[in-house]
C-alpha cells in the first residue's frame with residue numbers, strides 16, 4: 001500500500017531518493033537537506049536497527065514469524081535533523097553499531113519480510129508528516145515507488161559498482177576489499193528481489209554520480225529540488 005506524503009496533503013515537500021548500496025544516498029541526501037533547510041530521513045537505519053534488535057535478543061532471523069513478533073518490543077527513534085544524526089533502540093544509542101558488517105550481513109533477511117516493510121512504512125509516514133520542516137529528503141530503496149510515489153521530486157541515485165565499492169571501502173578503512181565487494185553485491189542481489197532500485201520507475205530522474213564528485217552530486221540534487229519546489233535560494 002502506498003503512503004503518500006506530498007505537499008498538498010501535509011504541507012511537507014518530499015524529496016525521494018533511492019539507490020543501491022554505496023551510491024551516496026545517505027551522505028548526499030543529508031548534505032542536500034542541510035542546504036535546503038529540510039529534514040532528513042534515513043529509512044535504511046530502521047531496517048538496520050531492527051536487525052540489531054533481533055541479534056541483541058537472539059531472534060532467529062530465518063524465521064519470518066519470529067522477526068514479525070520482534071516488532072512488538074522494537075522501540076525505535078531517529079533524529080530527522082541532518083546536522084545531528086542519531087538512532088536509538090530503547091535507551092541504547094545504536095548510531096554506530098548499526099553500521100557494523102555483522103548487521104549489513106543480515107539486514108536483507110529483515111527487509112524481505114512484508115509485515116516488517118508495512119510496519120516500517122507506517123512509521124516512516126508518521127515521521128514524514130510530523131517532521132516540522134517545509135520539506136524532507138527521504139532515502140532508501142523503495143521511497144520513489146512505495147513510500148512516497150507522489151513526491152514532487154523523485155531521484156534514483158546510481159554509480160558504477162566499482163566506484164560504489166571504492167567509496168565504501170575508503171569509508172570503512174581496514175575492511176578487506178574483496179570481502180566488502182562480496183558482501184555489498186550479495187546484499188544488492190538479495191534486496192533487488194524485494195524492490196527494484198536499479199531501474200528508475202516512470203517519472204523518476206536518474207542521477208549517475210560515477211563521474212561526479214560529492215559536491216557536484218549534492219548540487220545536482222539541490223538543483224532538481226529548486227526546479228520543482230518554490231524555495232528561496234540563498235544569496236551568493
Ligand SMILES: Nc1ncnc2c1ncn2[C@@H]1O[C@H](COP(=O)(O)OP(=O)(O)O)[C@@H](O)[C@H]1O
Pocket residue numbers: 019020021022023024025026027028167168171209212213214215217
Ligand atoms: N559523488 C560522490 N563522489 C565521491 N564520494 C562520494 C560521492 N557520493 C558519496 N560519496 C562517498 O561514498 C561513501 C558512501 O556513501 P553513502 O552515502 O554511505 O552511500 P549509501 O547511503 O548509498 O550507501 C561515503 O563515504 C560518501 O561520502
Ligand SMILES: Nc1ccn([C@@H]2O[C@H](COP(=O)(O)OP(=O)(O)O)[C@@H](O)[C@H]2O)c(=O)n1
Pocket residue numbers: 020021022023025026043044045047048107108111139140141142143187191
Ligand atoms: N527503503 C529501504 C531502505 C533500506 N532497506 C534495507 O535496509 C538495508 C540497509 O539500508 P541502507 O540504506 O542503510 O544501506 P546502504 O545503502 O547505506 O549500505 C538494505 O540493504 C535493505 O535491505 C530496504 O529494504 N528498504
